[in-house]
Amino acid sequence: MKITILNGEPDSASSFDAYVHEVATRMATSGHDVETIELRDLDIKGCSGCWGCWAKTPGECVKRDDTEQTCRAIVDSDLVVLASPMTMGFTSALLKRMADQMIPLVHPYGQIEGGEMHHRPRYEHYSLMGLLLGAGPDTDAEDIEITQKMWSRTARNLKTRLAFTSVSDRPAKEVAHEFATVA
């Protein structure tokens, strides 16, 4: 199984960053093809709402930055794990800036799904998604629930689903096993 971890931890020296890498190593040890993309090292220009990816260069951001890699990961992996520490009740701005630039993966055209308007797919395959969250000192159950809800909707508009959410207070071994069996 091909698993891509999009690591949205801005601080390479944090304990959560070490935890993310431990989860990655354990999944690789079980025989999965695991790649970790460190978002902090990428050139992410940020979506400016220009609609270029929908109406000028369909399927690609006009800014031609490193989000090409993260978009590719969504269509050529079986599972994409979004990893991020919780700050002010949500995932990092770094992770969100990357996710804003995933809209070239779908069409601007709409379609009805479950009685709601959503985007139409551009690809046949989209990877499953999972959330790996690093709880902060002020993180509570409601923060996790709200965060999960927003990312579930993001996943839905990316023509996939959020298959699991895991918080860093659990042993990496257990989490790695669970991630690898869910997809």
Add this chain to the structure above:
Amino acid sequence: MSSLLLLNGSPRGTRSNSMKMLSRVGEGWVRGGGAEPEVLHLALERDRARAAEAFGAADTVVLGMPLYADSMPGLVMGFIETLAPFVGRGENPRLGFLVQSGFPEALHSRPLERYLAKFATRLGCEYAGTVVRPGGEVLQVMPDRANKKLWESLRSVGASLVVGAFDPVVLSRIAGKERLSPTMVRVMSLAEKAPVTEFYWNGLLKKNGAWDKRFDAPYASA
């Protein structure tokens, strides 16, 4: 007189739908007796650098944004991260929000609204409410005079802010349809297309000479 700070969280900056809406909230605030509001655009580097400080100094703040990939734009989350030192400060401003989305239904913005309400509480701010407006991209296409009712509702929201929180009746009027009616769902599902959306995007694609590339899938594996 108490002060109002309008924070425009749209990555499009001054030419955004969020700003069009925020400026009407500001007009209503002045009409209700408030002082001329200060406006900062998070998309402009110079404004962004002063945004946290201005937030701390204002009596009331309204932070407006478009819905991006089902939550706040990364730009806005970056600003939120800079407010961490304000948690529990004790004299934070009253805080309201405005969220506009391109979807036809309000329900898409509700999880973000929930986050924003919790965020205000986390800061220890008095929460004034969130204006939710779907169908926002229409504002770029239609002339301003065609949206008179919306502007007036937004002014009325701004005026209510001078004396208290946003008026829930007006908020519900601005939000419009929470979800599509069963009839709309049937019609759109049968057509397998959303004709209005198609018309708009096809026009742009043709204008840009990108019509033949509209179904391109550059990341598909060979």
